[in-house]
Structures are given as C-alpha cells and as structure tokens.
Amino acid sequence: SQTIHQWPATLVQPVGSPLSLECTVEGTSNPNLYWYRQAAGRGLQLLFYSVGIGQISSEVPQNLSASRPQDRQFILSSKKLLLSDSGFYLCAWRRRRLIYGYTFGSGTRLTVV
Amino acid sequence: DQQVKQNSPSLSVQEGRISILNCDYTNSMFDYFLWYKKYPAEGPTFLISISSIKDKNEDGRFTVFLNKSAKHLSLHIVPSQPGDSAVYFCAASAITGNQFYFGTGTSLTVIP
Numbered sequence: 614s615q616t617i618h619q620w621p622a623t624l625v626q627p628v629g630s631p632l633s634l635e636c637t638v639e640g641t642s643n644p645n646l647y648w649y650r651q652a653a654g655r656g657l658q659l660l661f662y663s664v665g666i667g668q669i670s671s672e673v674p675q676n677l678s679a680s681r682p683q684d685r686q687f688i689l690s691s692k693k694l695l696l697s698d699s700g701f702y703l704c705a706w707r708r709r710r711l712i713y714g715y716t717f718g719s720g721t722r723l724t725v726v
Numbered sequence: 727d728q729q730v731k732q733n734s735p736s737l738s739v740q741e742g743r744i745s746i747l748n749c750d751y752t753n754s755m756f757d758y759f760l761w762y763k764k765y766p767a768e769g770p771t772f773l774i775s776i777s778s779i780k781d782k783n784e785d786g787r788f789t790v791f792l793n794k795s796a797k798h799l800s801l802h803i804v805p806s807q808p809g810d811s812a813v814y815f816c817a818a819s820a821i822t823g824n825q826f827y828f829g830t831g832t833s834l835t836v837i838p
Binding site: 619645647649655656657658659662664670672701703705712714715716717718719720722 | 732758760762767768769770771772775777815817824825826827828829830831
C-alpha cells in the first residue's frame, strides 16, 4: 500500500531563519507531488507541484521554493522566513489517473516568530 | 481568482438531521469533483467524488449532487453524527489538469 510521510509535525522558527520541510511517498512510483498551505481561516492554497524529478511548477510567487531530488521525495524550502509564512503545510501525492484524487500527509504546523 | 467557492464558512446541525454543504465553481472545464474532510492538525482525507457524467454519487451516509448547468455541487450527510464535525473542502479539476482547485472550506459542527 502507498503511504506518505511528512515531517516535522510542528516547527517554530524565528523570522529570517531557513526552512526545510520534507515529504516522501512509499509504495508507488512516478507520482505527482504537491505542496499546499492552509493559512489561518483560509482554504488550501497550492504552492508547488511536480510531475517528475527536477520538474517544479510554482503557483504562487513567494518566499518559498521546492525541489524534487528523487522520484518520491519532495522538499519545501525557504532561505529566510517571514512572519507571513506561518501556516499549516501539507504535502500530497496523486496517481496519474485523476479519479483517485490526492492523498495528503499529516501536515506541518509552522509558526514563524 | 477563486475558481471554487464555499460561501458558508460554518454550519451547525443537530445530531440525526441532514447536513448540506454547498460548493460553487466558475470554470466550465472542470469535470471531476472531490470532497475532503479535515480534522484540526491533520491532513485532509478523501470522502467522496463525482465526475461530470453523473449528477449523483452515494457512499453510505454521504451523497454528492452535481448540477453542471448551475456549476454547483453539494454534499449531503444523513444522518449527521458528532464525529462528522470537521472542516469540509470541495475540490475540482479538469480531467486534463495537473491539480485540483480547493474551496475555502466549511466548518461543520454536529450538536449532540
């Protein structure tokens, strides 16, 4: 069966510090991978998605970047965090066929102080 | 521009009654729709889906209705249970697309 791992679960970081969130998927190959953010009182905002190694599409210009160094690994990074980067970050994967929808990770609560 | 909208941020329902959550979309190219349920501090979990070739899909207590002409879908939960209390997101995509577009969510509270 397929599983998705996302860590850490919670993170408190000072403004200006770097960020690295990691997501890995097991039990499948060549998945579509996604990073979403849920800010307080708001819906799910797509940040990045990737259809293959090294292929990253950015949906919202911002202080974050993403990388996919391996087929089942997706990393969300920032060089210098802003207060507005606080939120709940979710990694997700999807099979090639759309009808299966997304499977989400358990999320990371990031608080920038 | 929000292509998928959930205009009710919250909904309260008595246990045993019907919960109706609504979702509207603007992109006529969308032809696949999902509902997700999310508890605090957890990732969303898939609930039910519908494609544009259908107008109704049922799974136990959950039924999704799709009105393509109105660009509207709804999720019915009957009977509602306290464990259904969560935030519900609808999502839509074109079959040729790479991503789903999510609404802003509706927080459902089922009162015992």
